[in-house]
Amino acid sequence: MILTVTLNAALDITYRVPALTPHASHRVTEVIERPGGKGLNVARVLAALGHDVTVTGFAGGDTGRTLHDRLTREPRVTDALLPVDGATRRTIAVADAATGDTTQLNEPGPSISPAEWSAFQESYEELLRRGAAAVALCGSLPPGVPVGAYAVLVRAARAAGVPVLLDTSGEALRHGLGARPDIIKPNADELAELTGSHEPAQATRDARRRGAHAVVASLGARGLRAVTPEGTWQAVPPARVHGNPTGAGDSAVAGLLSALVEELPWPDRLARAVALSAATVAAPVAGEFVPSTYEDLLARVAVTGEATAA
Amino acid sequence: MILTVTLNAALDITYRVPALTPHASHRVTEVIERPGGKGLNVARVLAALGHDVTVTGFAGGDTGRTLHDRLTREPRVTDALLPVDGATRRTIAVADAATGDTTQLNEPGPSISPAEWSAFQESYEELLRRGAAAVALCGSLPPGVPVGAYAVLVRAARAAGVPVLLDTSGEALRHGLGARPDIIKPNADELAELTGSHEPAQATRDARRRGAHAVVASLGARGLRAVTPEGTWQAVPPARVHGNPTGAGDSAVAGLLSALVEELPWPDRLARAVALSAATVAAPVAGEFVPSTYEDLLARVAVTGEATAA
Numbered sequence: 001m002i003l004t005v006t007l008n009a010a011l012d013i014t015y016r017v018p019a020l021t022p023h024a025s026h027r028v029t030e031v032i033e034r035p036g037g038k039g040l041n042v043a044r045v046l047a048a049l050g051h052d053v054t055v056t057g058f059a060g061g062d063t064g065r066t067l068h069d070r071l072t073r074e075p076r077v078t079d080a081l082l083p084v085d086g087a088t089r090r091t092i093a094v095a096d097a098a099t100g101d102t103t104q105l106n107e108p109g110p111s112i113s114p115a116e117w118s119a120f121q122e123s124y125e126e127l128l129r130r131g132a133a134a135v136a137l138c139g140s141l142p143p144g145v146p147v148g149a150y151a152v153l154v155r156a157a158r159a160a161g162v163p164v165l166l167d168t169s170g171e172a173l174r175h176g177l178g179a180r181p182d183i184i185k186p187n188a189d190e191l192a193e194l195t196g197s198h199e200p201a202q203a204t205r206d207a208r209r210r211g212a213h214a215v216v217a218s219l220g221a222r223g224l225r226a227v228t229p230e231g232t233w234q235a236v237p238p239a240r241v242h243g244n245p246t247g248a249g250d251s252a253v254a255g256l257l258s259a260l261v262e263e264l265p266w267p268d269r270l271a272r273a274v275a276l277s278a279a280t281v282a283a284p285v286a287g288e289f290v291p292s293t294y295e296d297l298l299a300r301v302a303v304t305g306e307a308t309a310a
Numbered sequence: 311m312i313l314t315v316t317l318n319a320a321l322d323i324t325y326r327v328p329a330l331t332p333h334a335s336h337r338v339t340e341v342i343e344r345p346g347g348k349g350l351n352v353a354r355v356l357a358a359l360g361h362d363v364t365v366t367g368f369a370g371g372d373t374g375r376t377l378h379d380r381l382t383r384e385p386r387v388t389d390a391l392l393p394v395d396g397a398t399r400r401t402i403a404v405a406d407a408a409t410g411d412t413t414q415l416n417e418p419g420p421s422i423s424p425a426e427w428s429a430f431q432e433s434y435e436e437l438l439r440r441g442a443a444a445v446a447l448c449g450s451l452p453p454g455v456p457v458g459a460y461a462v463l464v465r466a467a468r469a470a471g472v473p474v475l476l477d478t479s480g481e482a483l484r485h486g487l488g489a490r491p492d493i494i495k496p497n498a499d500e501l502a503e504l505t506g507s508h509e510p511a512q513a514t515r516d517a518r519r520r521g522a523h524a525v526v527a528s529l530g531a532r533g534l535r536a537v538t539p540e541g542t543w544q545a546v547p548p549a550r551v552h553g554n555p556t557g558a559g560d561s562a563v564a565g566l567l568s569a570l571v572e573e574l575p576w577p578d579r580l581a582r583a584v585a586l587s588a589a590t591v592a593a594p595v596a597g598e599f600v601p602s603t604y605e606d607l608l609a610r611v612a613v614t615g616e617a618t619a620a
Contacts, residue, residue: 015415015417017415020332020413021413022330022332022406022411022413023406023409023411023412023413024413024414025413025414025416026413026414026415026416027416027418028415028416028417028418029418031417031418062372062373062375062376062379063372065372065375066372069372092402092415094415096332096333099333101332101333102333103330103331103332103333103334103335103336104334104335104336105325105327105336105338105402105404106335106336106337106338107325107338107341108337108338108339108341
């Protein structure tokens with residue numbers, strides 16, 4: 001089982017409108033709802049790849065109830081979200097049929113009490129002990145959770161001998177790094193924010209020095225750049241893929257984690273992550289991927305680089 | 311007890327954002343949720359005026375559950391919304407802190423099955439028999455409800471001897487008029503759509519000829535114009551009120567209905583409706599009114615016109 005943690009889970013709602021005009025009234029022509037937050041997106045992709053996944057984090061209120069309802073319908077996904085008093089946040093993506101562009105409205109998360117955070121840590125450690133093959137810590141922290149939360153969760157995973165990937169940004173990433181996660185997966189902006197450098201090769205090496213065992217930087221259309229104890233690689237998709245980048249990063253995380261659990265070498269992990277990510281961009285539905293597109297791309301991803309001399 | 315019918319109830323959500331920019335991502339700074347749909351708004355104002363109200367219509371899904379939860383907290387309001395399989399719609403008002411303007415996103419309503427519509431009619435007739443002093447039929451029809459629905463509901467009210475006010479627009483209004491409601495309350499646009507005339511005096515008379523016993527046209531800052539069997543009047547607020555017009559029409563309906571039940575003459579009914587409506591525009595929270603503002607305005611509304619010669 002792979003464990004994904006989503007402390008700030010969401011109900012992701014997509015509204016299709018003919019065209020968004022500020023200060024006008026709009027009839028929404030289509031409403032799509034699904035569980036959201038990075039860790040839940042990662043779990044969906046892992047399940048599609050054939051892995052059993054347990055999702056944890058927090059869920060509360062009527063939106064939390066909707067989340068639980070939806071998760072029971074997803075095959076290979078076990079719902080271990082803990083109840084909280086506050087209501088799970090909604091995110092609204094207003095998709096403009098005229099331009100294809102999306103306007104995003106994100107509610108703040110529910111406020112987590114110290115008792116809720118403490119109950120979470122207990123439950124998380126129990127899930128690690130119950131035989132997690134790997135764990136992904138994903139996304140932002142809701143109000144009330146201490147900024148050092150990911151450091152605590154990384155440490156617990158390492159103590160339990162479970163490989164841990166951290167995918168977050170800003171202060172939460174900075175604090176989490178100190179506990180030495182196995183993998184971080186910043187995008188170019190997050191990397192620059194962390195290291196102050198906009199030069200990917202330099203910034204990736206620098207991020208690694210700050211505590212991560214391996215840094216996999218996602219560079220958009222230029223693919224992934226990985227600096228790891230085993231070597232340094234760059235994986236590039238075969239062609240520029242057009243579409244919706246929503247969820248591409250989460251698919252990359254799922255690619256990395258599944259390949260890690262399957263004990264594939266780094267170049268294969270990166271190829272899978274890049275192909276999944278590109279297949280997600282190309283898919284008609286945001287955050288999904290078409291298996292045949294993925295397999296086609298996987299065969300054509302170019303991985304260059306070299307293993308560290310033994 | 312006054313009965314209000316909201317066939318297309320909603321969960322009204324207001325998002326405060328610093329400034330709405332199409333195709334950007336926004337952090338919502340404040341989320342306000344409350345039961346919505348015209349009939350529920352009318353009920354809230356009636357309750358604030360001291361009347362017992364029963365609300366009926368449909369509620370379903372997790373949003374419907376939220377609606378029920380909220381209604382139990384409202385004093386003097388009895389929740390008689392019927393369960394349906396579909397989910398109650400949400401409306402999102404994105405309030406721009408920079409300009410004070412609002413962008414509205416309205417989900418379509420749930421699809422109502424023939425069995426659900428039939429169950430509603432039975433329950434509605436039972437509520438009429440249980441001693442409703444008046445009934446308001448409010449708002450749009452959800453998918454699945456026949457376009458002649460309001461004609462059926464007006465007829466049932468008249469058969470039960472319960473005065474009935476119809477506040478809707480378009481085809482639903484056109485069909486409902488045929489059953490001769492006691493009062494309709496179109497705004498200037500609805501009146502023009504119904505009659506083809508943009509001249510209020512002409513259009514109001516014309517709307518009455520189409521079937522309504524009394525027509526109370528709401529003309530925004532120019533107040534209300536009423537053409538009734540007892541006479542013709544115009545009620546005008548003392549000064550132009552600045553603020554948010556959301557819910558002003560629903561407050562006018564509550565004013566008319568409460569005054570009808572209290573057996574006040576038409577000029578007093580109109581004065582109350584105009585004062586409530588203006589107090590709603592002036593209130594800091596959309597759709598609410600400040601009682602002291604209402605009372606102050608009530609004393610200063612100018613009503614002109616004359617009773618029909620006996």
